[in-house]
């Protein structure tokens with residue numbers, strides 16, 4: 001094994017490692033118990049008024065799009081990153097949360113949404 005091979009292998013490992021960390025930060029949400037407990041508190045405080053305490057979208061009805069049923073198959077099959085983007089940016093009738101909740105809190109609240117019974 002020559003030096004060139006060793007340093008190429010180390011470079012590949014470093015890049016792979018960086019990508020793994022990156023995808024954990026922005027893609028998959030953590031489902032640790034303390035994250036879920038925090039997510040539940042945030043959901044009850046900020047989201048349940050519209051989405052309902054069980055996320056069924058029955059919190060309020062006004063003109064315009066109704067709050068999404070977060071436990072419906074249509075939402076469940078969306079990727080974490082797609083839903084994180086929606087929570088960040090908001091929707092018609094839904095505020096943008098990016099200035100109000102930290103990225104970590106948004107991930108915690110999504111982790112909790114993923115555990116709601118459907």
Ligand code: HEC
Nearest residue numbers: 046047050065066067068075083086087091092093094109
């Ligand atoms: C003022 C009411 C309101 C509040 C508060 C609210 N939402 Fe929403 N949300 C909506 C509406 C309305 C939609 C659907 C918009 C549409 O269909 O265009 C929606 C859509 C969503 C979606 C997209 C679902 C999908 O299938 O794409 C997610 C995820 C979501 N909300 C999460 C949250 C979270 C998390 C919170 C709390 C941090 C929250 N919402 C707070 C009204 C609200």
